[in-house]
Amino acid sequence: MKFLKFIFFGIIFGITLSKAEVISWYRIYEMFRFQSFHMYGVIGSSVILGIIIIQIIKRKQIKSIDGRPIEIEPKARGIKRYLYGGIIFGIGWALTGACPGPLFILVGNGLGVFLVAIASAMLGTYVYGRIKHKLPHY
Amino acid sequence: MEFIYEPWPWYVAGPLIALIMLSLLLSGKRFGLSSNLRSMCAVMGAGKHCDFFDFNWRAQSWNLVFVIGLIIGGFIANNFMGADHVSISQNTIDELKEMGFENPGNNLVPEELFTWDNLLTAKGLIAVILGGFLVGFGARYAGGCTSGHAISGLSDLQKPSLIAVVGFFIGGLLVTYLITPYLLAL
Numbered sequence: 001m002k003f004l005k006f007i008f009f010g011i012i013f014g015i016t017l018s019k020a021e022v023i024s025w026y027r028i029y030e031m032f033r034f035q036s037f038h039m040y041g042v043i044g045s046s047v048i049l050g051i052i053i054i055q056i057i058k059r060k061q062i063k064s065i066d067g068r069p070i071e072i073e074p075k076a077r078g079i080k081r082y083l084y085g086g087i088i089f090g091i092g093w094a095l096t097g098a099c100p101g102p103l104f105i106l107v108g109n110g111l112g113v114f115l116v117a118i119a120s121a122m123l124g125t126y127v128y129g130r131i132k133h134k135l136p137h138y
Numbered sequence: 139m140e141f142i143y144e145p146w147p148w149y150v151a152g153p154l155i156a157l158i159m160l161s162l163l164l165s166g167k168r169f170g171l172s173s174n175l176r177s178m179c180a181v182m183g184a185g186k187h188c189d190f191f192d193f194n195w196r197a198q199s200w201n202l203v204f205v206i207g208l209i210i211g212g213f214i215a216n217n218f219m220g221a222d223h224v225s226i227s228q229n230t231i232d233e234l235k236e237m238g239f240e241n242p243g244n245n246l247v248p249e250e251l252f253t254w255d256n257l258l259t260a261k262g263l264i265a266v267i268l269g270g271f272l273v274g275f276g277a278r279y280a281g282g283c284t285s286g287h288a289i290s291g292l293s294d295l296q297k298p299s300l301i302a303v304v305g306f307f308i309g310g311l312l313v314t315y316l317i318t319p320y321l322l323a324l
Contacts, residue, residue, distance in 0.1 A: 005165065006165075006201075007203055008207065009158055009161050009204060010205060010210070011208075013155070013204075014209065014211020014215065015211040015219065016151050016154045016155065016211075019146040019215055020151030021225065024226075024246050025247040026226045026243055030227060031310075035229045035230045036230070037148070042148040042152045044148075044152065045152025046151075046152040046156040046159075046289055047289060047293055049157075050156045050159055050290070051295065053159070053160050054293050057163065064163065064166035068166055070163050072294050076281065077298070078298065082299075083302075083304070084305070085278070085281065085302065086302040086308070086309065087305040088279060089279075089283060089302075089309060090311075092272030092274075092276055093269075093310055094269075094310040094314055094317075095268060095313055096265060096266065096270055096273060098273070100175060100285075103273070104208040105208045105209070108212020108216065109246060110213075113252050116267065119270070120267045120268075120269075121175050121273045121277075124270065124271040124272060124276070124278075125176050125275065125278045127271075127275060128274070128275045129184065129191055
């Protein structure tokens with residue numbers, strides 16, 4: 001079953017973010033108040049290791065298991081969409097204390113009320129899709 | 139074995155997150171959670187009346203499977219690995235107490251905001267429904283969330299991702315300095 005490994009990766013990710021308290025509203029509040037190194041350590045160390053990983057992949061031209069080259073498409077050009085979209089996302093992140101991954105992990109932790117937040121996030125995604133052409137992107 | 143039950147430090151969690159990203163890259167996939175929200179809209183038929191959702195979401199179904207893993211992982215951590223108390227700093231605890239939060243850090247999330255009973259209060263609507271909406275809207279507008287921009291994008295040294303992450307912080311700081319202190323008084 002080709003999907004089995006993705007369930008496995010998801011389980012490891014879900015356990016990791018739960019055990020490191022990354023899914024906690026309190027940790028997100030603490031991060032945005034600069035009152036602990038914890039979240040900066042989590043994101044910072046994963047980015048530093050990630051930079052090393054991606055540099056090695058690029059220089060050694062490592063292929064994925066299906067034999068295709070690993071190409072990371074550059075994000076589309078522009079400033080406004082990233083800045084405005086980022087600010088809107090940041091406001092939501094600090095209010096719910098959860099970004100998209102943690103929303104689902106919190107449900108797994110037994111906090112069913114986050115199903116409502118997920119439905120809301122789907123609605124937000126849907127509204128973006130509807131009014132996309134009216135928003136500044138570049 | 140004791141380690142499993144204690145909260146995991148950043149230097150364990152950060153590298154594990156990078157390894158998940160690597161595993162997905164080696165599987166020929168890209169690490170990004172918010173695109174699942176778009177897929178879920180497409181699954182529910184949003185593509186019939188909006189082009190943005192008219193795409194082949196089946197090609198992204200591996201990512202929806204990853205999400206099922208997230209829910210299972212959360213369940214395992216909560217029920218078998220003792221993840222419910224949060225070790226936030228004393229500073230944070232004192233500050234939140236002053237705002238009226240009872241027992242900050244004793245649960246995963248504050249009960250004042252995230253229970254079914256409080257959902258239909260002003261603070262519950264703002265934290266759960268408005269917050270969720272902005273997470274979904276903002277992530278798609280910015281073309282990614284924490285996993286897509288802050289982890290994958292920064293790891294690939296992409297400037298758009300850096301701009302997005304600066305945006306995340308502007309938004310987050312606005313809320314924690316200007317809204318959270320007054321949230322419980324609503």
